[in-house]
Amino acid sequence: MLIPTHPDSTTALDVEVTGAGEPLLLIAGMSAHRQMWTDELLDALTPHFEVAVYDHRGIGGSSRAEAAFTTADLADDARGVLDGLGWGAAHVMGTSMGGMIAQELVLAHPDRVRSLVLGCTTAGGPGAIGSDGVVRLVEAISSRDAARVARAAFEVNLSPGFRSGDGAFDRFAQSSTRRKVPSAVVALQAAACAGHDTRDRLAGISVPTTVVHGDIDEVIVVDEGDRLAAGIPDAALERWPGVGHMFWWERPERSAEVMLRTAKSAG
Known part of the structure; x- marks a missing residue:
């Protein structure tokens, strides 16, 4: 379904909702679309949550993005999804750029977020x-060669152990190319990520929070997970050995368990 980011806005986001239970909003990262949340993860989440996934502006079935934006702007998009679904508040999981957006969402609208991963x-x-890793990925995206982009994303985002699995690349390539991801939009997303900075505001996050980071992440420096958790009052930190950037691909059931445990701590 298409949901306007504001009642009078011409920008609309393509949203899909599945499952039953308390509301859970999944916020994807840079260059990702809503189908990059794996079936394995959704199958583990949907018995417990009503799960909403969506394409960011300019991605997949959402409205085009032509002007520069910030992670705070994208957080306002996420708030628009909550409004459009009639969700007063939701649990939120954000990964990579989506985690930056989730930080801005909870800081701007603390009453709309019940718990946070x-x-x-x-x-x-x-x-x-x-x-x-990011240079390799950006160079591939700039080439506009879909096969090269898929291969670079596979190698940068996932651990060697996961990549060695039978059919792992084919599965990743099929998933990543299901929806359009224009290189110009990825460039705008990269600029938004480069400008993101919540370091001085993290103490304002008061909802139950868990920070997850694979210990061989090539995209976001591993110690950033430690710094993030240290800045958020009472945040839990999980470092997963041998896991790359896209941890929910590599450990979908464990990812769902973390989300469920964090949500339960919200009462």
Whole structure:
């Protein structure tokens, strides 16, 4: 379904809702679309939550994005999804850029977020982004060669152990190319991520929060998870050994367990 970001807005986001239970909003990362949340993860979440996934502006079936935006702007988009679904408040899981958006969402609208899982993400600042992996990925995206992009994303985002599995690349490539992801929009997203900085505001997050980071993440520097958790009052931190950036691909059931446990702590 298409949901306007504001009642009078011409910008609408493509949203899909499945499952039954308390509301859960999943916020995807840079260059990702709503079908990058795996079936395995959704199958583990939907018995417990009514889960909403959506395409960011400019991605998939959502409205085009032509002007620059910030992670705070994208958080306002997320708030629009909550409004459009009639959800007064929801549990939220945000990964990578989606985790940055989730931070801005809970800081701007603390009454709309019941609990928070921040995965493979950062509060921003110098040196937060893993340079080598990101450079490889940006170069591939700039080439506009879909096969090269899929291969680079596969190698940068996932651990060697996961990549060695039978059919792992084919499955990833099929999933990542299901919906349009224009390179110009990815460039706008990258600029938004580069400008993200919530370091001085993290103490204002008061909802139950868990930070998850794979310990061989090549996209977001691993120590960023530690810094993020340290800045949020009473946040739990989980570092997963041998896991890359897209931890929910590699450990879908465990990812769902973390979300469920965090949500339950909200009462």
